[in-house]
Amino acid sequence: MIETPYLLYLGHSQDPADIKTSRGLAVFRPDICVGEYRHDDCPLTLELPRMDFAAARAAGAKTLVLGIANAGGKLGEPLIVDALAAMEAGFDIASGLHHRLNAEPRLVEAAARLGRKLHDVRDPRPDIPIGNGKKRAGKRLLTVGTDCSVGKMYTTLCLASALEKRGVPADFRATGQTGILVAGDGVPLDAVVADFISGAIEQVSPARDDGGWDLIEGQGSLYHPSFAGVSMGLLHGAQPDALVICHDPVRPHMRGLPHYPLPGLAQTIEANLNAARLTNEHVQVVGIALNTSAMPEDEAKALCARIEAEFALPTSDPYRFGVETILDRLLGTDVAAQSVTETA
């Protein structure tokens, strides 16, 4: 468990693409981000108060998040120096970089001496079991998609937050690095060894009996030739009662693969339902989430309405138009009712 709130590290970054994880946190969880730390040569900002380590500690920040990417995922010297200074000031450190904090002797030494924690969010926990497919108590929703990077994390977070606003207990279950930093916990599924994919999801979304929902962050796509195995194991481990289909209507081809077209929504729905039924025969699709950020609002609304009519499923852009209609379907249909009966 990573302690919050966070101070977000921008360091010496020059390219907006390099601060993706820090920006993700600022966008998705401003409530747990106290400020940003950047050097004078960094032209970027997340519109958070700029703070040094002492000021951020005084403002309550507990963990410095190295939410940046750089060539090769290395921990460069400036980053190490800054992390050491932050630890001296009282911070734990969290990082999603390929180069592990725990592989850098100076950081390990300082953490031991000062009693600080080093969180490498790319490292799966060591005790992940093989999946067993046994039905467990509780209700689960999983976001799936036509492709990678079509808004699954954001949709899942929106659903979790909107459920809580309705007084329904809801937990976001993170499966990617940014998601883990958002939630303070989760599993970096892309780094789990192949035989343990479904077991990792069974572990991260255990049985629950409070009538609430686990909202599980999806990854990849059953139609992505690089990552479909991850998506398949995730689907089986999640045993979802409900699926939300995420889609980017202007994506020209599968991410990173110009030679692969996107699958259609009907095909995506059918493939995900077929695969999901192996571990939960009652699975249903409860909505479609579109990322319409590239379209004017009237076009986006018209597209949502058209897809909603075509598939008879609540369809929305969660960021622009909210997820209330999807929640109405989720809570109003027999998906919820069936699961309550089964676990009662």
Add this chain to the structure above:
Amino acid sequence: MIETPYLLYLGHSQDPADIKTSRGLAVFRPDICVGEYRHDDCPLTLELPRMDFAAARAAGAKTLVLGIANAGGKLGEPLIVDALAAMEAGFDIASGLHHRLNAEPRLVEAAARLGRKLHDVRDPRPDIPIGNGKKRAGKRLLTVGTDCSVGKMYTTLCLASALEKRGVPADFRATGQTGILVAGDGVPLDAVVADFISGAIEQVSPARDDGGWDLIEGQGSLYHPSFAGVSMGLLHGAQPDALVICHDPVRPHMRGLPHYPLPGLAQTIEANLNAARLTNEHVQVVGIALNTSAMPEDEAKALCARIEAEFALPTSDPYRFGVETILDRLLGTDVAAQSVTETA
């Protein structure tokens, strides 16, 4: 590449289940097994000549295979002592145990001093790429199954050997530990990190232009809730032109999961073809391989005939009745012809 021939290690093993990998090699590749090494307290034998290290070296053996399992996959003291003695006698060492040879300082020191190699076949190579799904030259056959452990490795080996006997170039591509020791090369797919499953298969079965076939060893099942992600990534990475469906007709339930029944053959065929079409739209099923070892021969023959008629696919128990009818279908149909056209 692991050098052959092998000396098979039984050590102090008492339980036949503990020498599974050594037995697999003795059964599947007697041509590369010079003898067995066992202590006086070991009541087991693989019906190979019992040899000490000097005698086995004199008979040409190059690698000692620690083809045993024990509690926790540990390298116990007797095993380390024996491995050290074997290295002194001139052997490389290969092991599929969880506890790595390369994590034992005495073995590492001896290997460096003596110029020997330590092969941990559970360690994937470090340079596995992300799969790209690009069509590559050459023809590929993949064995898939209704469940784990239904004869996929054995069927694949039989097909490779029978193809070679017909003068068709054929390479067995190993994806499991025993298979890797059989072939001397391959990828331990269950130990590959999730994001790299399909890329690992693209790497282990690269483009070929000699008119021959890659015969790829399947793993798991699309219907096994623990491992379907592995099977899915394998299917996409293999881009198979041809599938052979492997099945154990007396298996009571999915391996290790009494709460999951086996899928039917029709369902298995449909799911595998649907998933495989993502990376090779011309994929065809060319046969069904049954493990009939638990049935009398007349019953086994009747069952093969019945399933062959039902699915209009050559059906055989490769061990009992050979794979010639499956090869006839493979080489005689448009599967082979289409692939030749495409890669020409």
